[in-house]
Amino acid sequence: MTKLQTDNSLFDEIIRLGIADEEKLTKLYEQCAQSGKNIIMYLKENNLATDDQLAKLIALSQKIDFVNLSPDMIEPIAAHLIPYELSNEQNLIGIRMEGDKLYVAMSSPMNLAIRDQIEMRTGCKVIPVAATPNAIKGAIRYHFNVQNVTKQTIASMRLKKNAEQEKQVSAVLDQLQESHDPVSSLVASILSGAIDSRASDIHIEPQEKDMAVRYRIDGILRKELDIPSSAQAEIISHLKILANMDIAEKRLPQDGHITTTHHDKEYDLRVSSLPSIVGEKLVIRILNKSGSKWNLNNIAPDPFDNQRIRKLTDNPYGMILLTGPTGSGKTTTLYSLLQLLNTGKNNIVTVEDPVEYRLAGITQVQTNLRAGLTFASALRSILRQDPDVILIGEIRDFETAEIAVSAAMTGHLVLSTLHTNDAAGAISRLINLGVPSFMIASSLLGAVAQRLIRTSCSSCKESYTPDPQIKKQFFANAPADMVLYRNSGCDNCAKTGYMGRKSIYEILPVTAAIRDMMIAGKSDTEIKRKAISEGMKTLKTSGLQHVLAGSTSLEELYRVVDMQVD
Secondary structure, rough: OOOHHOHHHHHHHHOOOOOOHHHHHHHHHHHHHHHHOHHHHHHHHHOOOOOOHHHHHHHHHHOOOOOOOOHOOOOHHHHHHHHHHHHHHOEEEEEEEEEEEEEEEEEEOOOHHHHHHHHHHOOOEEEEEEHHHHHHHHEEEEOOOOHHHHHHHHHHHOOOOOOOOOOOOOOOHHHOOOOOHHHHHHHHHHHHHHHOOOOOOOEEOOOEEEEEEEEEEEEEEEEEEEEEHHHHHHHHHHHHOOOOOOOOOOOOOOEEEEEEEEEEEEEEEEEEEEOOOOOEEEEEEEOOOOOOOOOOHHHHHOOHHHHHHHHHHOOOOEEEEEEEEOOOOEEEEEHHHHHOOOOOOEEEEEOOOOOOOOOOOOEEEOEEEOOOOEEEEEEHHHHOOOOOOEEEEEOOOHHHHHHHHHHHHHOOEEEEEOOOOOOOOHHHHHHHHHHOHHHHHHHHHEEEEEEEEEEEEEOOOOOOOOOOOHHHHHOOOOOOOOOOEEEEEOHHHHHOOEEEEEEEEEEEOOOOOHHHHHHOOOHHHHHHHHHHHHOOOHHHHHHHHHHHOOOOHHHHHHHHHHOOOE
């Protein structure tokens, strides 16, 4: 097949975009002819072109305009003619109006069913234009963020005294968003905005003038909007009603939860209230019930880390400890280990405070201090339930530590967490709690320190040559032409430079040599040094590998890991 037998303009554009040279492209066309596939579909299915390149090719092939979309070129009225749910689900956004024509940027511009749906909703004729998927997502985030969606609601908010309402309210966000009550609409916007922004927590903070709403995204708090203090009481009361909390009690902390759905996914929102001198502060933890996939291959994709963690769980009994600060992903890793062990042949029991996610086939116990159900008392009862695997949410005191160690020594596999800076620190922490070193040496299989680092946004990361001193300090064995990456920030990542997070690990298996050192009372530093000589990667080393691979930045590693120690 020659070039003349193909679409010349499409052929030339594929070459111009650098997807393939003329010789290779001719062969690709021949393969398409044999399989009966469209060249663009072939490139997509075989990952031969990026989403941006595909968008340009689709525009050319369908003879529609391609636009380098940015939020400032969009008319807000045109954007909001199409409901947010439809824009977000189909990745499209209205750009501008010209008479009865509505220009719509679409990642799938030839989707005739969606175009018909928009025309029925708006009464306008849809003129599709192509844009890159990331550019459309960025524009949607900008024009439908919490601040823009709720601006009009806040301005027109009418306060209604409703403190006597005690019945539990349905908390389906789609229903709340359709409500004509401004408070319900605002609450729905705050909750749905957090979910769409991938936030793990929502902070609603009363202040002297306004009430601030902040989202924790990728571990960092980001301010989203200010709500007038006059609306503060109604917003807090509305959320407390949804969470089945006592709205009349404002002097004591309370806990509650909201079960909700958003875009056909289930979420459990854990609500915690805390009285302050200017009013109650609420923190809402967002747990995705339907999207929880506890797969160790996803959580620890690095083959070295994955193999070492799996090797620890191959033992029929003993104790595995995960260490790290709050929010470092310890619970997620523990749950992935439980799923690995949940083969149907083991009796697995957990005791947690609180139980964050429900796992099928596993008995989960939540502590209740008021009823006297502590970690220690729950463990005593669990040991009479013939368990094979026991998960303890956290070892906080001597009593819990003693029972955990005893269980590990008597034929049970015990998983738990501690708050220490590194893996070796787990040993001294147990000793400080009062557990004899010989018992720790006999029961401990290994300790795993963990951190979460933000991953660089693929749309805006830029390469640079590091300072010679940095290279000498951290990358002495790297090639002479090595480059690192920094993040400039773009609409795709909300100007942060990062999108998503991944785990880094420091895995210390207890070998015979380390066991002897523990019994001899050697320090954490000596044990760590020995573990490194036996092949352990430290958090610093693991993080630097990710920096060198371009998946994160050196600045992010400094934020998360102590770079002064090995």
